[in-house]
Amino acid sequence: MANAQAPLPHPPLEGSARVWGTIALSAATFMNVLDTSIANVSLPAIAGDLGVSPNQGTWVITSFAVANAIAVPLTGWLSQRVGQVRLFVASVVLFVIASWLCGLAPNMTALIAFRALQGFVAGPMIPLSQTLLLASYPRAQAGLAMAMWSMTTLVAPVMGPLLGGWITDNIAWSWIFYINIPVGIAAAFASFAIYRKRESPTRQLPIDKVGLAVLVLWIGCLQVMLDLGKEYDWFSSPLIVGLAVAAAIGFAFFLAWELTEEHPVVDLRLFARRNFWGGTIAISVAYGLFFGNVVILPLWLQQFMGYTATEAGMVMAPVGLMALVLSPFVGKTLGKVDPRKYATFAFVVFALVLWMRSRFNTQADFATILVPTVIQGIAMAFFFIPLTTITLSGLTPDRIPAASGLSNFVRITAGAMGTSIFTTLWESRAALHHAQLAESVSNGSAAAQMTLSGLVASGLTQEQALAQVNQMVNQQAFMLAANDVFYMSAALFLLLIPLVWLTHPQKAGAGAGEAAAGAH
Structure with missing residues (x-):
């Protein structure tokens, strides 16, 4: 997202400066990409700890992604106003602060807000790390620079679930955010030390305030509608209908505005x-x-x-x-x-x-x-x-x-x-399969009666035995629902x-x- 027209008068970095520059930029990228996958395996623990359903816990992922998506198109404009190096370092420092706040979050509302902040400030980090890295290498070695950069973005999804799972089981889920702090501070300090004299030229550019506001509105409404839909029984809820209408009108206005604006945000x-x-x-x-x-x-x-x-x-x-x-x-x-x-x-x-x-x-x-x-x-x-x-x-x-x-x-x-x-979709298919499977657990079913008799014989009460059977039906229903989703995908x-x-x-x-x- 760098300013492609700006001249790059700085010669490529040499020797140890290039090595450390590559490491610093890659560490920031690694931290950013890691945060898109590290929370996935920790969702049940986060949801349980903060007293919400695992389905509501997915807001931890979606809030980060939506805010990140909104920030990405702004990178080009911001880098021309502020300078690529200053913007990159600021992005890393703010990401560290947002990570610290995520770890401290006392409830799910606060965590979702801090994750959205974290996603938003992370927007410029990946495109600018690429731009600065390419400027550090001779033109002939651009492929090597991108290969080095790509490695960090591929290792992070491997490390994310492993690290997230281990930290959640052995320390506490908040540490999946705290580990960003030392990495981010080191990356920001090293990047500033190496690149501060290689700042890009800045110029005052107008920002499409209306386009940006409408973009935030329609994307926000659409995502909240998708996240809340199931809890509110979709379009039987006035809230969901209102969000859907706001998203549709916002999107239509956004299209019309951006196609006629002289300096569109997108x-x-x-x-x-x-x-x-x-x-x-x-x-x-x-x-x-x-x-x-x-x-x-x-x-x-x-x-x-x-x-x-x-x-x-x-x-x-x-x-x-x-x-x-x-x-x-x-x-x-x-x-x-x-x-x-x-x-x-x-x-x-x-x-x-x-x-x-x-x-x-x-x-x-x-x-x-x-x-x-x-x-x-x-x-x-x-x-x-x-x-x-x-x-x-x-x-x-x-x-x-x-x-x-x-x-x-x-x-x-x-x-x-x-x-x-x-x-x-997974939960709605599971509810359907649960209803179908539950029909077969009746007094007329020999298999169901045999299972219940066996459970009662092993020392459970009739209620406990029924609860155990319901758990088995539930497990089977979610398995079948997952099969449906995988097959459709x-x-x-x-x-x-x-x-x-x-x-x-x-x-x-x-x-x-x-x-x-x-x-x-």
Whole structure:
């Protein structure tokens, strides 16, 4: 999201300054990406501790994602007003303060507010870390710079669930936020020391205040509607209807305003390009599907399969391993292979992974649940970089920052919506399966009577035996509901493939290859 037109008079960094600069920028990126996945396995513990349902606990994830999505398009404007280095360091420092506040949160309302603050101040961090890193290396080594940067964004999703699970089980969930403090302070101090004399030129630019206000309004209303819908029985509630109407009117006004504004906060004219809209829709819908499933799996494992947060983290962690191994190969060969082929391969692998998960039952052991997660890493390697290359292909270098920002905004918003939609869908399917299964637990069912007799014979009262059977029915209902969600997601991944082939990637513009890693 840097200012692409600003000259870069600073020569590349040399020797130890470049090494430490790379480490400092990567540490900040790592901390940021870690925070998108570290809370997933800790949701049941956070929800239990703060006295809300695990479904309400997903607000911890969605509030961060929505605020982050809103902040991303502002990065270009802010970096021109404040300067790239000052903005980056401020973003890291504010992220540290917000993390500290998240750890101190006394209740769920405060935690959601602080997570939204954390997501908002994190907005400029990833695009600017990329921009500063590219300026630290000679032009010929841009690929190496992006490979180093990509590694941190791929290791973080591996570490997030493992670290989150271990901290939740062995210390306290608040420490998943406190660990950002030493990392962030070190990254901010080192970045400022190395880059302060390499500040970008600043200029006074007008800000589209109306566009920004309307953007916050409609995105906020839409997300709150999705998060509260199930609790308020959807459109039978005046609140949900009001939020839906506000989101729809806000969105319509936002479109009209941004297309006529001289300095729009989001350059919607980019959607006139087939590669841009095709690539953005494909990457965003796929990311929403991916993220929704990533949230459901640890919830199911901990609530209905008896897994601890650490064990759930171990199941989730290997997702980045294959991506780590294969991403350099994808980066090197992308110039020779049609990126649509790589994206198609990624979607087929995602569909396979989710189809495998749709075959799980309540007897599935650790190894069975782990295998699809390992395979999913292959899809991740062939997913982000090719689709971002398609999205940005054919654009002139000066339009790439705006295009990358808008594409990231849509993708992050889709991730937040995916979380809300999938947890809601999972619970509603579970209620349906529970009702169907409960019908078979009657006086006329020999199997039900045998199970109840066996439980009573083992020393339980009739009420305790019935409660035990209800628990078994509940476990089975949520398992079947998860199967439904996984199966539907697999089908949707296959349906995205034709969309990829509607695009016609040209040779990427000068900065597109460099911006490719920005999709992470």
